[in-house]
Amino acid sequence: MPLPTGPVIGIMMDNLKKRKSVFPISGRKAVKWSQKLEIPVGGETVLYTGSMYQLLPYMIAAVNRMGKMEDSFLGQYVGLGRFFNKMFNVSSIMFRPKRADHKRFRRIIRDIARLLQQAGVDFGYLYKKELYAGALAFDLGVDETFVAHAQRLSNLFKAQGVRSLITIDPHTTNVLRSVYPTIIDGFDIEVKSYLEVLAENDTLRPINKVEGEITIHDSCVYARYEDVVEQPRQLLRRAGYTVKEPKNNRNLTHCCGGPIESLFPSMAHQIGGKRVQQLKDAQGKGVATMCPICMATLQQAANGDLEIDDIASFLAKAFCPPGANDKSAEEKRSQP
Amino acid sequence: MAKVNPDFIKKVTASKQFNASECMNCGVCGAVCPMEIELLPRKLFRYALLGLEDKVLEHTPVIYQCLLCKMCEANCTADVHIAENVRFLRTYISKKVYQL
Numbered sequence: 001m002p003l004p005t006g007p008v009i010g011i012m013m014d015n016l017k018k019r020k021s022v023f024p025i026s027g028r029k030a031v032k033w034s035q036k037l038e039i040p041v042g043g044e045t046v047l048y049t050g051s052m053y054q055l056l057p058y059m060i061a062a063v064n065r066m067g068k069m070e071d072s073f074l075g076q077y078v079g080l081g082r083f084f085n086k087m088f089n090v091s092s093i094m095f096r097p098k099r100a101d102h103k104r105f106r107r108i109i110r111d112i113a114r115l116l117q118q119a120g121v122d123f124g125y126l127y128k129k130e131l132y133a134g135a136l137a138f139d140l141g142v143d144e145t146f147v148a149h150a151q152r153l154s155n156l157f158k159a160q161g162v163r164s165l166i167t168i169d170p171h172t173t174n175v176l177r178s179v180y181p182t183i184i185d186g187f188d189i190e191v192k193s194y195l196e197v198l199a200e201n202d203t204l205r206p207i208n209k210v211e212g213e214i215t216i217h218d219s220c221v222y223a224r225y226e227d228v229v230e231q232p233r234q235l236l237r238r239a240g241y242t243v244k245e246p247k248n249n250r251n252l253t254h255c256c257g258g259p260i261e262s263l264f265p266s267m268a269h270q271i272g273g274k275r276v277q278q279l280k281d282a283q284g285k286g287v288a289t290m291c292p293i294c295m296a297t298l299q300q301a302a303n304g305d306l307e308i309d310d311i312a313s314f315l316a317k318a319f320c321p322p323g324a325n326d327k328s329a330e331e332k333r334s335q336p
Numbered sequence: 337m338a339k340v341n342p343d344f345i346k347k348v349t350a351s352k353q354f355n356a357s358e359c360m361n362c363g364v365c366g367a368v369c370p371m372e373i374e375l376l377p378r379k380l381f382r383y384a385l386l387g388l389e390d391k392v393l394e395h396t397p398v399i400y401q402c403l404l405c406k407m408c409e410a411n412c413t414a415d416v417h418i419a420e421n422v423r424f425l426r427t428y429i430s431k432k433v434y435q436l
Contacts, residue, residue: 005400144431220407267401
């Protein structure tokens with residue numbers, strides 16, 4: 001039996017109102033990826049993670065826990081969980097992410113930052129001041145909470161003198177670029193995905209030889225909401241890979257199932273399974289995703305049968321100096 | 337028996353977001369939906385346009401099962417903003433039912 005929708009949404013929205021994120025994450029954990037990268041604080045152009053990659057380990061833990069609750073008598077107590085979550089942070093006790101998951105998502109953000117540095121892009125980072133952009137609240141239609149949060153974030157950008165944002169995931173890109181200007185008066189900050197920034201950059205050239213056929217999984221949000229379709233292909237080809245296309249691709253890409261994972265984990269898993277089959281049929285050596293939700297959902301559905309990684313990791317192998325950011329043995333073992 | 341709620345009709349028709357009346361009922365959206373949701377958007381949007389609030393609320397789980405992936409919109413011949421319409425219904429339920 002599915003979990004009760006209202007209380008599950010309620011818990012996430014209470015967290016966003018009270019703790020500024022749908023799954024509370026400590027500032028220390030959110031910025032840990034940036035260690036030793038020497039990214040300047042703030043500036044007119046900032047790399048904006050929106051904490052999406054950092055939140056994924058919590059989402060994976062939550063989905064695993066909630067998936068078990070779907071057919072259990074415990075499902076009926078979610079409402080009680082919401083009641084207590086208002087007083088103390090129940091979600092941080094219930095959903096404990098694996099250390100290896102933190103590591104693998106941190107590695108991807110590091111790869112993105114290293115690619116931008118390698119391309120000579122001038123950018124800063126807001127560190128602990130950075131907030132989640134609120135995409136889930138918008139998707140779930142909780143507009144009052146979303147607008148209040150968006151206003152808080154817009155005020156932060158103003159106070160920090162931010163004029164341009166480089167985003168790293170499709171959901172954050174979409175809300176900041178296409179939704180914020182419709183709900184916040186005078187929101188005129190330029191928003192570009194790092195994939196667009198890198199594709200426009202002529203100085204980024206491969207320094208390591210890579211080869212092989214990589215199947216591309218387009219994110220629905222990048223392809224159908226934001227028209228980011230050619231840039232990831234251009235970058236993979238420039239890196240030296242051959243791009244393989246699955247049956248559903250570009251603006252007709254097939255969803256990974258991730259958007260409903262927090263409410264209907266079993267259904268999301270079935271959709272992920274269908275997409276994994278299409279990706280297998282394309283017969284690439286690996287699969288490149290460009291959204292942390294897609295990556296987590298597809299890895300879970302593939303259950304180790306297919307090498308699925310973020311496009312940033314494939315690109316970093318070609319464009320960045322090797323060694324420092326390679327996958328750890330612990331991470332390799334833990335990947336589903 | 338279906339019950340019409342005039343206030344619901346007012347809210348739906350006053351909304352600039354909800355453009356389901358453009359739908360020609362061709363059925364492509366249901367055919368391409370990865371979730372195979374046949375109900376969305378054709379029947380559900382009709383219920384909303386007719387003010388059948390009870391019928392809409394009865395299908396709350398389906399409204400939240402939509403992936404908002406826009407596969408339907410990419411194939412829609414009438415330019416219906418299906419994802420935005422689904423989001424409109426979610427906003428209504430969030431306020432009216434879940435008090436969020």
